[in-house]
Every structure is written in structure tokens, then in C-alpha cells.
Amino acid sequence: MSKEASNRLYRSPLKWAGGKRRIVHRIAALLPKNNTSHLIEPFVGGGSVFLNLNFDNYTLFDSNPDLISLFNTIKSEPEALISQANALFTPLNNQSENYYQIREQFNRTNDSLKRSAMFIYLNRHG
Known part of the structure; x- marks a missing residue:
């Protein structure tokens, strides 16, 4: 169907x-x-x-270049992205200090896999 x-x-x-x-x-x-x-x-x-x-x-x-990068990462490395994103979705990262730390890491990294995982996390928590 x-x-x-x-x-x-x-x-x-x-x-x-x-x-x-x-x-x-x-x-x-x-x-x-x-x-x-x-x-x-x-x-x-x-x-x-x-x-x-x-x-x-x-x-x-x-x-939004990070959005396009996310979809490209989903296409090319889905398992790695799921693994990296799952590691971010923990009770510990539901605290504001950790959210801002992840946002800072996102702004500093050029690693597309890490950025894509953090993009999902920031989008869901922002």
C-alpha cells in the first residue's frame, strides 16, 4: 500500500x-x-x-543548512545518528545547564553527525 x-x-x-x-x-x-x-x-x-x-x-x-544536513545524515548514517541522538535524550540532559552545554557544543562543532544529533535534541527541547 x-x-x-x-x-x-x-x-x-x-x-x-x-x-x-x-x-x-x-x-x-x-x-x-x-x-x-x-x-x-x-x-x-x-x-x-x-x-x-x-x-x-x-x-x-x-x-536552514543544519536541517538539510540532518536529512542527509539520516539518509547516509541512520544507525549512527540514532545512536548519537539516543545518548542525548537522558533525564540528566533535561536540566537547563546541560541543554545550554549541548547548545554550546552544537555551535562549536563542524562534525555533521554530532551536529545532526544535537540539532534533533535542541529542536525537541528548545
């Missing part, structure tokens, strides 16, 4: 202002029915549209 036909929608790992999850079915109704080869999404945000539509290829754009 295609994602469009399912009533169950995939959730983004991010909280995102202007998220399109609630209107994915309306967006899908506006797209051509006979062409599922390529979706170009200029404002990917949390990714609800591409996560819930069945296309052969996706081209995702956004003005």
Missing part, C-alpha cells in the same frame, strides 16, 4: 513551525496522479510532505 493511501502518517523527528503534516492529504490531492518519479520540495521544514508521499526521487531544499 502506498503512503498516500494509508491513514497513518509518518511523523517527522522534528517540531517545526508551519509543519504540513495535517494537510499532507490535501497537498497529495493537488499533485499529478500519474507521475511519481520526482518530488521537488522547496520548503522541506520538518519533512512531513516527503515522508508521506511515495516518489522515486526527492529533491529537498530549505534555507
Whole structure:
């Protein structure tokens, strides 16, 4: 069964202002029915549209480079990202001091895997 036909929608790992999850079915109704080869999404945000539509290829754009890096990391290193992100989601990191320490680390690192994991953590806790 295609994602469009399912009533169950995939959730983004991010909280995102202007998220399109609630209107994915309306967006899908506006797209051509006979062409599922390529979706170009200029404002990917949390990714609800591409996560819930069945296309052969996706081209995702956004003005936030950390967001695009996150989706590239999900594509290239999903297990490593899950492992790194899981290590951040602990009761100890629910304290404000640790949140600000992780935010400082995020601002200092250029490691895309670490930045992606911290991006998810900061997004969920910010």
C-alpha cells in the first residue's frame, strides 16, 4: 500500500513551525496522479510532505543548512545518528545547564553527525 493511501502518517523527528503534516492529504490531492518519479520540495521544514508521499526521487531544499544536513545524515548514517541522538535524550540532559552545554557544543562543532544529533535534541527541547 502506498503512503498516500494509508491513514497513518509518518511523523517527522522534528517540531517545526508551519509543519504540513495535517494537510499532507490535501497537498497529495493537488499533485499529478500519474507521475511519481520526482518530488521537488522547496520548503522541506520538518519533512512531513516527503515522508508521506511515495516518489522515486526527492529533491529537498530549505534555507536552514543544519536541517538539510540532518536529512542527509539520516539518509547516509541512520544507525549512527540514532545512536548519537539516543545518548542525548537522558533525564540528566533535561536540566537547563546541560541543554545550554549541548547548545554550546552544537555551535562549536563542524562534525555533521554530532551536529545532526544535537540539532534533533535542541529542536525537541528548545
